[in-house]
Amino acid sequence: MAVKLSSVSRLVNKQNISTTFVNRHGEFEWLDPKSEDEVVNVTFITKDGNRVAVRGKVGDNLLYLAHRYEIPMEGACEASLACTTCHVYVHGNYYDKL
Template sequence: MYRALTKTNFLIKTTSSFKLQNTTYTKKAFSTSIVAKHGHLHAPKKGEELHITFVLKDGSQKKYEVSEGDSILDIAQGNNLDMEGACGGSCACSTCHVIVDPEYYDKIPEPTDDEDDMLDLAYGLTETSRLGCCINMNKDLDNIRVALPQMTRNVKSSDFE
Protein backbone atom coordinates (compact mmCIF):
# COMPACT_ATOMS: atom_id res chain seq x y z
CA MET A 1 0.00 0.00 0.00
CA TYR A 2 2.86 2.38 0.76
CA ARG A 3 6.07 2.77 -1.19
CA ALA A 4 9.20 3.60 0.77
CA LEU A 5 11.22 6.40 -0.82
CA THR A 6 14.22 5.93 1.45
CA LYS A 7 15.17 3.93 4.49
CA THR A 8 13.25 6.44 6.62
CA ASN A 9 9.99 5.14 5.13
CA PHE A 10 8.49 8.40 4.00
CA LEU A 11 4.88 7.76 3.12
CA ILE A 12 3.24 8.62 -0.18
CA LYS A 13 -0.38 7.55 0.22
CA THR A 14 -2.52 9.47 2.73
CA THR A 15 -5.83 7.63 2.76
CA SER A 16 -5.00 4.51 4.76
CA SER A 17 -5.70 4.12 8.46
CA PHE A 18 -5.57 1.36 11.03
CA LYS A 19 -6.82 0.68 14.57
CA LEU A 20 -4.76 0.08 17.68
CA GLN A 21 -6.30 -0.10 21.17
CA ASN A 22 -9.67 1.31 19.98
CA THR A 23 -8.06 4.44 18.49
CA THR A 24 -7.87 5.05 14.77
CA TYR A 25 -4.52 6.22 13.48
CA THR A 26 -3.82 7.77 10.11
CA LYS A 27 -0.45 7.94 8.41
CA LYS A 28 0.26 11.29 6.78
CA ALA A 29 2.20 11.95 3.59
CA PHE A 30 5.95 12.47 4.04
CA SER A 31 5.81 11.63 7.71
CA THR A 32 7.29 8.76 9.63
CA SER A 33 4.87 9.07 12.53
CA ILE A 34 1.20 8.46 13.15
CA VAL A 35 -1.40 10.77 14.64
CA ALA A 36 -4.57 9.93 16.51
CA LYS A 37 -7.75 10.74 14.64
CA HIS A 38 -10.36 12.01 17.10
CA GLY A 39 -14.04 12.29 16.63
CA HIS A 40 -14.05 8.87 15.00
CA LEU A 41 -17.00 7.10 16.60
CA HIS A 42 -18.71 3.84 15.85
CA ALA A 43 -22.47 3.52 16.07
CA PRO A 44 -23.47 1.57 19.17
CA LYS A 45 -24.76 -1.95 18.65
CA LYS A 46 -28.50 -2.35 19.09
CA GLY A 47 -29.28 -2.98 22.75
CA GLU A 48 -25.80 -1.86 23.89
CA GLU A 49 -26.33 1.89 23.60
CA LEU A 50 -24.99 4.12 26.34
CA HIS A 51 -26.09 7.72 26.86
CA ILE A 52 -24.28 10.91 27.71
CA THR A 53 -25.59 14.43 28.22
CA PHE A 54 -23.39 17.46 27.66
CA VAL A 55 -24.33 20.71 29.39
CA LEU A 56 -23.03 23.35 27.00
CA LYS A 57 -21.57 26.74 27.89
CA ASP A 58 -24.90 28.45 27.22
CA GLY A 59 -26.71 26.06 29.59
CA SER A 60 -28.41 24.04 26.86
CA GLN A 61 -28.12 20.26 26.92
CA LYS A 62 -27.30 17.75 24.19
CA LYS A 63 -27.87 14.02 24.69
CA TYR A 64 -26.14 11.36 22.58
CA GLU A 65 -26.20 7.58 22.18
CA VAL A 66 -22.64 6.26 22.26
CA SER A 67 -20.68 3.03 22.36
CA GLU A 68 -18.79 1.49 25.23
CA GLY A 69 -15.13 2.54 25.11
CA ASP A 70 -15.71 5.93 23.44
CA SER A 71 -13.91 8.73 25.25
CA ILE A 72 -15.77 11.89 26.20
CA LEU A 73 -13.31 13.86 24.04
CA ASP A 74 -14.08 11.70 20.99
CA ILE A 75 -17.82 11.96 21.61
CA ALA A 76 -17.69 15.75 21.90
CA GLN A 77 -15.52 16.20 18.81
CA GLY A 78 -17.49 13.63 16.82
CA ASN A 79 -20.65 15.64 17.49
CA ASN A 80 -19.05 19.04 16.78
CA LEU A 81 -19.23 20.28 20.36
CA ASP A 82 -16.86 23.01 21.51
CA MET A 83 -14.10 20.85 23.02
CA GLU A 84 -10.62 21.51 21.68
CA GLY A 85 -8.46 18.56 22.72
CA ALA A 86 -5.29 20.41 21.68
CA CYS A 87 -2.94 17.53 22.54
CA GLY A 88 -4.93 15.00 20.53
CA GLY A 89 -6.15 13.12 23.57
CA SER A 90 -2.73 12.27 25.00
CA CYS A 91 -3.40 13.82 28.44
CA ALA A 92 -0.88 16.60 27.78
CA CYS A 93 -3.17 19.65 28.03
CA SER A 94 -6.36 20.68 29.82
CA THR A 95 -8.51 21.76 26.85
CA CYS A 96 -10.86 18.77 27.17
CA HIS A 97 -11.67 19.68 30.79
CA VAL A 98 -15.21 18.68 31.80
CA ILE A 99 -17.14 18.94 35.04
CA VAL A 100 -18.69 15.58 35.88
CA ASP A 101 -22.07 15.29 37.59
CA PRO A 102 -21.29 14.37 41.24
CA GLU A 103 -23.61 11.35 40.97
CA TYR A 104 -21.18 9.78 38.46
CA TYR A 105 -17.82 11.09 39.65
CA ASP A 106 -17.07 8.14 41.96
CA LYS A 107 -17.89 5.66 39.17
CA ILE A 108 -14.92 6.91 37.13
CA PRO A 109 -11.48 5.40 37.84
CA GLU A 110 -9.17 7.62 39.89
CA PRO A 111 -7.23 10.16 37.80
CA THR A 112 -3.62 9.32 37.00
CA ASP A 113 -0.78 11.57 38.14
CA ASP A 114 -0.51 12.92 34.58
CA GLU A 115 -4.20 13.80 34.54
CA ASP A 116 -3.94 15.49 37.95
CA ASP A 117 -0.97 17.54 36.71
CA MET A 118 -2.94 18.70 33.66
CA LEU A 119 -6.05 19.43 35.72
CA ASP A 120 -3.96 21.86 37.77
CA LEU A 121 -3.78 23.97 34.59
CA ALA A 122 -7.52 23.85 33.87
CA TYR A 123 -9.65 26.99 34.03
CA GLY A 124 -12.55 26.78 36.49
CA LEU A 125 -11.37 23.64 38.28
CA THR A 126 -14.00 22.01 40.52
CA GLU A 127 -14.16 19.02 42.87
CA THR A 128 -15.54 16.89 40.02
CA SER A 129 -13.31 18.14 37.19
CA ARG A 130 -11.76 15.55 34.87
CA LEU A 131 -10.22 15.46 31.40
CA GLY A 132 -12.55 14.17 28.68
CA CYS A 133 -9.72 12.23 27.02
CA CYS A 134 -9.27 10.16 30.19
CA ILE A 135 -12.90 9.06 30.62
CA ASN A 136 -14.07 6.13 28.51
CA MET A 137 -17.74 5.23 28.49
CA ASN A 138 -18.85 2.03 30.19
CA LYS A 139 -22.11 0.65 31.55
CA ASP A 140 -21.54 2.29 34.96
CA LEU A 141 -21.44 5.68 33.23
CA ASP A 142 -24.67 5.23 31.24
CA ASN A 143 -26.66 8.51 31.39
CA ILE A 144 -23.67 10.49 32.70
CA ARG A 145 -23.91 14.29 32.57
CA VAL A 146 -20.85 16.43 32.00
CA ALA A 147 -20.65 20.21 31.75
CA LEU A 148 -18.28 22.11 29.50
CA PRO A 149 -16.55 24.93 31.40
CA GLN A 150 -17.02 28.52 30.23
CA MET A 151 -13.39 28.73 29.11
CA THR A 152 -10.36 26.52 28.57
CA ARG A 153 -6.71 27.31 29.05
CA ASN A 154 -4.37 26.13 26.30
CA VAL A 155 -0.89 26.45 27.83
CA LYS A 156 1.92 26.06 25.30
CA SER A 157 5.69 26.36 25.55
CA SER A 158 5.71 29.74 23.79
CA ASP A 159 3.76 31.14 26.77
CA PHE A 160 6.94 30.79 28.83
CA GLU A 161 9.45 32.36 26.42
Template sequence: MPKMTFIERNGEQREVDAPLGLSVLEVAHKHGVDLEGACEGSLACSTCHVIVAPDWFDRLKRPSEDEEDMLDVAFGLQKTSRLGCQIVMTEALDGLTVSLPPSKKAG
Protein backbone atom coordinates (compact mmCIF):
# COMPACT_ATOMS: atom_id res chain seq x y z
CA MET A 1 0.00 0.00 0.00
CA PRO A 2 1.30 3.49 -0.79
CA LYS A 3 2.60 5.58 2.08
CA MET A 4 2.75 9.31 2.64
CA THR A 5 4.29 11.53 5.28
CA PHE A 6 2.62 14.40 7.08
CA ILE A 7 4.88 16.95 8.75
CA GLU A 8 2.74 18.26 11.56
CA ARG A 9 2.73 21.83 12.86
CA ASN A 10 5.12 20.87 15.66
CA GLY A 11 7.61 19.46 13.10
CA GLU A 12 6.85 15.82 13.90
CA GLN A 13 6.86 13.54 10.85
CA ARG A 14 4.15 10.88 10.61
CA GLU A 15 4.36 8.24 7.91
CA VAL A 16 0.96 6.69 7.27
CA ASP A 17 -0.72 4.25 4.90
CA ALA A 18 -2.32 6.18 2.03
CA PRO A 19 -4.85 3.98 0.23
CA LEU A 20 -5.15 4.47 -3.51
CA GLY A 21 -8.05 6.70 -4.51
CA LEU A 22 -8.25 8.60 -1.22
CA SER A 23 -7.47 12.30 -1.11
CA VAL A 24 -4.74 13.65 1.17
CA LEU A 25 -7.58 15.13 3.26
CA GLU A 26 -9.23 11.71 3.62
CA VAL A 27 -5.89 10.09 4.49
CA ALA A 28 -5.33 12.76 7.16
CA HIS A 29 -8.75 12.14 8.71
CA LYS A 30 -8.24 8.36 8.61
CA HIS A 31 -5.07 8.76 10.69
CA GLY A 32 -6.16 11.57 13.05
CA VAL A 33 -3.94 14.23 11.45
CA ASP A 34 -5.12 17.76 12.32
CA LEU A 35 -6.26 18.86 8.85
CA GLU A 36 -9.71 20.43 9.00
CA GLY A 37 -11.47 20.18 5.64
CA ALA A 38 -14.54 22.19 6.68
CA CYS A 39 -16.28 21.86 3.29
CA GLU A 40 -15.61 18.09 3.15
CA GLY A 41 -13.72 18.34 -0.12
CA SER A 42 -16.26 20.36 -2.11
CA LEU A 43 -13.72 23.11 -3.01
CA ALA A 44 -15.62 25.70 -0.98
CA CYS A 45 -12.90 26.51 1.57
CA SER A 46 -9.14 26.37 2.08
CA THR A 47 -9.01 24.63 5.48
CA CYS A 48 -7.30 21.54 4.01
CA HIS A 49 -4.38 23.64 2.74
CA VAL A 50 -1.12 21.68 2.78
CA ILE A 51 2.39 22.55 1.65
CA VAL A 52 3.73 19.91 -0.70
CA ALA A 53 7.42 19.02 -0.42
CA PRO A 54 9.19 20.76 -3.34
CA ASP A 55 10.44 17.50 -4.87
CA TRP A 56 6.84 16.25 -5.07
CA PHE A 57 5.11 19.42 -6.24
CA ASP A 58 5.85 19.05 -9.97
CA ARG A 59 4.64 15.44 -9.92
CA LEU A 60 1.08 16.54 -9.11
CA LYS A 61 -1.40 17.44 -11.79
CA ARG A 62 -1.90 21.18 -12.07
CA PRO A 63 -4.50 22.75 -9.77
CA SER A 64 -7.84 23.69 -11.28
CA GLU A 65 -8.87 27.34 -11.48
CA ASP A 66 -11.33 26.70 -8.62
CA GLU A 67 -8.53 25.30 -6.45
CA GLU A 68 -6.29 28.27 -7.26
CA ASP A 69 -9.13 30.63 -6.26
CA MET A 70 -9.48 28.88 -2.88
CA LEU A 71 -5.71 28.88 -2.36
CA ASP A 72 -5.75 32.67 -2.77
CA VAL A 73 -7.50 32.91 0.62
CA ALA A 74 -5.43 30.23 2.40
CA PHE A 75 -3.47 31.25 5.48
CA GLY A 76 0.31 30.76 5.18
CA LEU A 77 0.29 30.29 1.39
CA GLN A 78 3.58 29.14 -0.14
CA LYS A 79 4.81 28.32 -3.67
CA THR A 80 4.03 24.62 -3.24
CA SER A 81 0.66 25.06 -1.50
CA ARG A 82 -2.24 22.84 -2.57
CA LEU A 83 -5.59 21.79 -1.15
CA GLY A 84 -5.45 18.32 0.37
CA CYS A 85 -8.90 17.47 -0.95
CA GLN A 86 -7.61 17.84 -4.52
CA ILE A 87 -4.60 15.51 -4.28
CA VAL A 88 -5.74 11.93 -4.84
CA MET A 89 -3.35 9.12 -3.99
CA THR A 90 -1.99 7.03 -6.86
CA GLU A 91 0.91 4.57 -7.06
CA ALA A 92 2.98 7.43 -8.52
CA LEU A 93 2.50 9.41 -5.29
CA ASP A 94 3.82 6.65 -3.01
CA GLY A 95 6.09 8.51 -0.57
CA LEU A 96 4.38 11.91 -0.96
CA THR A 97 5.33 14.37 1.79
CA VAL A 98 3.18 17.34 2.82
CA SER A 99 3.51 19.82 5.67
CA LEU A 100 0.65 21.37 7.59
CA PRO A 101 0.82 25.18 7.48
CA PRO A 102 1.08 27.19 10.69
CA SER A 103 -2.22 27.49 12.54
CA LYS A 104 -4.16 30.66 12.03
CA LYS A 105 -4.67 31.96 15.53
CA ALA A 106 -7.44 34.37 16.37
CA GLY A 107 -5.77 37.45 17.78
Protein backbone atom coordinates (compact mmCIF):
# COMPACT_ATOMS: atom_id res chain seq x y z
CA MET A 1 0.00 0.00 0.00
CA ALA A 2 1.46 3.34 -1.05
CA VAL A 3 0.64 6.57 0.75
CA LYS A 4 1.25 9.92 -0.88
CA LEU A 5 3.36 12.30 1.14
CA SER A 6 0.88 15.10 0.47
CA SER A 7 -1.86 13.03 2.16
CA VAL A 8 0.28 12.53 5.23
CA SER A 9 1.18 16.23 5.34
CA ARG A 10 -2.49 17.21 5.31
CA LEU A 11 -3.19 14.85 8.22
CA VAL A 12 -0.26 16.14 10.24
CA ASN A 13 -1.16 19.78 9.59
CA LYS A 14 -4.65 19.20 11.02
CA GLN A 15 -3.29 17.87 14.32
CA ASN A 16 -3.63 20.07 17.37
CA ILE A 17 -0.50 20.28 19.42
CA SER A 18 -0.69 21.24 23.06
CA THR A 19 2.26 21.78 25.33
CA THR A 20 2.66 22.47 29.02
CA PHE A 21 5.72 23.44 31.01
CA VAL A 22 7.45 20.41 32.47
CA ASN A 23 10.78 20.34 34.29
CA ARG A 24 12.91 17.68 32.63
CA HIS A 25 16.48 16.47 32.64
CA GLY A 26 17.21 17.68 36.15
CA GLU A 27 15.93 21.25 35.79
CA PHE A 28 13.74 20.78 38.88
CA GLU A 29 16.78 19.77 40.93
CA TRP A 30 18.55 23.04 40.10
CA LEU A 31 15.74 25.06 41.67
CA ASP A 32 16.11 26.01 45.33
CA PRO A 33 13.36 25.13 47.82
CA LYS A 34 10.59 27.72 47.95
CA SER A 35 10.25 27.36 51.73
CA GLU A 36 11.91 25.59 54.63
CA ASP A 37 9.00 23.10 54.62
CA GLU A 38 10.35 21.74 51.31
CA VAL A 39 13.91 21.19 52.58
CA VAL A 40 15.18 17.62 52.79
CA ASN A 41 18.60 17.00 54.30
CA VAL A 42 20.50 14.29 52.42
CA THR A 43 23.85 12.79 53.36
CA PHE A 44 25.80 11.16 50.56
CA ILE A 45 28.56 8.73 51.49
CA THR A 46 31.24 8.68 48.81
CA LYS A 47 33.12 5.56 47.79
CA ASP A 48 35.99 6.85 49.97
CA GLY A 49 33.68 6.90 52.99
CA ASN A 50 33.42 10.68 53.19
CA ARG A 51 30.04 12.08 54.24
CA VAL A 52 28.70 14.99 52.23
CA ALA A 53 25.59 16.68 53.65
CA VAL A 54 23.43 18.64 51.19
CA ARG A 55 20.09 20.43 51.28
CA GLY A 56 17.65 19.09 48.75
CA LYS A 57 13.93 19.54 48.47
CA VAL A 58 10.88 17.31 48.38
CA GLY A 59 10.71 15.64 44.96
CA ASP A 60 14.40 15.91 44.06
CA ASN A 61 16.00 13.19 41.97
CA LEU A 62 19.02 11.98 43.96
CA LEU A 63 21.24 11.49 40.92
CA TYR A 64 20.72 15.07 39.76
CA LEU A 65 20.98 16.36 43.32
CA ALA A 66 24.39 14.69 43.65
CA HIS A 67 25.50 16.23 40.37
CA ARG A 68 24.28 19.67 41.50
CA TYR A 69 26.67 19.49 44.45
CA GLU A 70 29.47 17.95 42.34
CA ILE A 71 29.26 14.59 44.09
CA PRO A 72 30.40 11.92 41.64
CA MET A 73 27.59 9.45 40.97
CA GLU A 74 27.28 7.47 37.78
CA GLY A 75 23.92 7.29 36.08
CA ALA A 76 24.37 5.43 32.79
CA CYS A 77 20.70 5.83 31.80
CA GLU A 78 20.44 9.45 33.06
CA ALA A 79 17.95 8.52 35.80
CA SER A 80 15.40 6.89 33.49
CA LEU A 81 15.30 3.79 35.75
CA ALA A 82 16.67 1.58 32.97
CA CYS A 83 19.84 0.47 34.78
CA THR A 84 21.15 0.18 38.34
CA THR A 85 24.25 2.37 38.31
CA CYS A 86 22.78 5.15 40.45
CA HIS A 87 20.90 3.00 42.96
CA VAL A 88 20.94 4.17 46.56
CA TYR A 89 20.70 2.55 49.95
CA VAL A 90 18.15 3.97 52.36
CA HIS A 91 18.40 3.30 56.09
CA GLY A 92 15.45 1.19 57.26
CA ASN A 93 14.24 3.87 59.68
CA TYR A 94 13.44 6.12 56.72
CA TYR A 95 11.36 3.73 54.55
CA ASP A 96 8.04 5.01 55.88
CA LYS A 97 9.10 8.61 55.26
CA LEU A 98 9.69 8.07 51.54
